[in-house]
Amino acid sequence: MGVDQPIVKDMPNYGGSLDRVFQALADGTRRAMVERLIRGPVSVSELARPLEMSLPAVMQHVQVLEACGLVRSEKIGRVRTCRIEPDVLRTAEDWLAEQRTSWERRLDRLGDYLLDDPGTPEQGSL
C-alpha cells in the first residue's frame, strides 16, 4: 500500500497513476516494447518477434502497458495493433523533472546563502 500523497497547492497531483507507470517501465521487456512502439504502431506478434517468450506472456505485457495508459490497442480482423500514448510517458518525465528542478533550486539557494555568510554551514547540507 502506497502512501497518502500530501496534496500540495500548485503541484500536479499525479494521483496514484505514477505507481503503475513506473511499475510498467520497471521491466526491460516492456521498455523494449515502448521503444519499438515509439517508432510506430505495430501488431502484437510483430512486438513479440524479437522477444524470447510465449505470445501469452507478450499479451500480458501489452495489458500492463494498456492498464497504465502508456499504450492503446485496437483489433481489426484478427490482428491487434498497438500504438503508444505519449501523454503518460510525459507525466512520468514531468515528475522526474520536477524533482530535478527542486534539487537545482535548493543548490542555488544554498550557494547564495554560503556566499552571503560563509563560515556558518547549513544544517547537514553537505
Place this chain on the structure above:
Amino acid sequence: MGVDQPIVKDMPNYGGSLDRVFQALADGTRRAMVERLIRGPVSVSELARPLEMSLPAVMQHVQVLEACGLVRSEKIGRVRTCRIEPDVLRTAEDWLAEQRTSWERRLDRLGDYLLDDPGTPEQGSL
C-alpha cells in the same frame, strides 16, 4: 527476467539499472521519501515520521533506494543520515526524454511526408 538490451551505437546503455530505478520509483512511499530528500538530507526516523509504517519497513525502503543509487546514507553516532544522489534520477529522466524526442521527430518526419505527398497514408500511422 528483463530482456537483452540491444546495444545500439551512440545510444546510452542504461545497463539494466533502469529496471531498479523505475522499480524503486514505482512505490508511493519511496517517491515521498525522494521528494523529502530533495529538500535536504534527513535521518531515517525523520523520514519515517510522516509514514504510517514500522521503522524496519522504512529501513527496507531506504535500502531499495540505496541499492539503485538514488540515495546514499551515512551513520554518525546512532543516527543514519540519508541524502539524495541526483545522477540516477537524471538517468531515468534521460530515458524518458529520449523516447519523447524520438516520438516528436517521428511526428515531424510524418508531417513532412504528408505535406510532400498527400494522399498516400503512412503504414498504420494513425
Place this chain on the structure above:
DNA sequence: TCATTGGTTAAGGAAGCACTTGACTATGGG
C-alpha cells in the same frame, strides 16, 4: 548506571508478478 532513542536483524506471511503450458476461437488465403 540505566532508561531512552535510533537503528538493525531475522523470520515469516500475504499478495503480486513474470512466465509457462494447454486448450480454444476466429480470420483469411488457397
Place this chain on the structure above:
DNA sequence: CCCATAGTCAAGTGCTTCCTTAACCAATGA
C-alpha cells in the same frame, strides 16, 4: 472446406515485494 495465422483464456508455478512482529545492539542524556 481446410489449414495456418493471430490472438485469447485459464490455471498453475516459482520468485519478489511490502510489510509485520520480536528480539537485539549501541549511542546518549539524566
